[in-house]
Amino acid sequence: MIxxxxxxxxxxxxxxxxxxxxxxxxxxxxxxTETVEREGVKTVFFECGESKIELLGATREDSPVGKYLSKQKEGIHHIAFYVDDLQAEMRRLQKQGFQLLSEEPKAGADGKSIVFLHPKSNHGVLVELCEDQTQF
Incomplete structure (x- = not known):
C-alpha cells in the first residue's frame, strides 16, 4: 500500500x-550526499516536512539521469512513493497493467530498495516505489 x-x-x-x-x-x-555508481548518479537529499527533495546529478552521460538531461531540461525527474511491502506492490500494480522498468527491486540511494514504473503507465510521470532496504 502506498x-x-x-x-x-x-x-x-x-x-x-x-x-x-x-x-x-x-x-x-x-x-x-551519496553516489550510486551502478546508476551513474550522485544524489543530495533535503528533508522537507514528512517528505524529501532529492537532487540528481549524472556522473556519466550514459546513465539514466545523464540521458534524461541530454533530452530534457532540468526539472522534476520522478516522484517516489513509500510502500510497506515493495514486492506486494509490484505484483499488485503489474496485475493492473502498470509497466515496471525492472523485474526485481534494486538498491537505491538513502537506504532504500526501489523499482520504477514506466512513465507510459503514469501519464508521462516516472514513478519510483521504495521501501526501507531489507536486502542487498
Whole structure:
C-alpha cells in the first residue's frame, strides 16, 4: 500500500549550484550526499516536512539521469512513493497493467530498495516505489 510521497527527484546539470539554491530555498542543509555508481548518479537529499527533495546529478552521460538531461531540461525527474511491502506492490500494480522498468527491486540511494514504473503507465510521470532496504 502506498503510504506517502517519500521524495521528489529533481534532475540538475550542476549539483553544487543546485545544492546551494535548495539550501537557500528550504533554509536547511542537506542531510545526505551519496553516489550510486551502478546508476551513474550522485544524489543530495533535503528533508522537507514528512517528505524529501532529492537532487540528481549524472556522473556519466550514459546513465539514466545523464540521458534524461541530454533530452530534457532540468526539472522534476520522478516522484517516489513509500510502500510497506515493495514486492506486494509490484505484483499488485503489474496485475493492473502498470509497466515496471525492472523485474526485481534494486538498491537505491538513502537506504532504500526501489523499482520504477514506466512513465507510459503514469501519464508521462516516472514513478519510483521504495521501501526501507531489507536486502542487498
Amino acid at each position: 503510504k506517502k510521497i517519500e521524495h521528489i527527484g529533481i534532475a540538475v546539470n550542476n549539483l553544487e549550484e543546485a545544492t546551494k539554491t535548495y539550501e537557500a530555498l528550504l533554509n536547511v542543509s542537506p542531510y545526505k
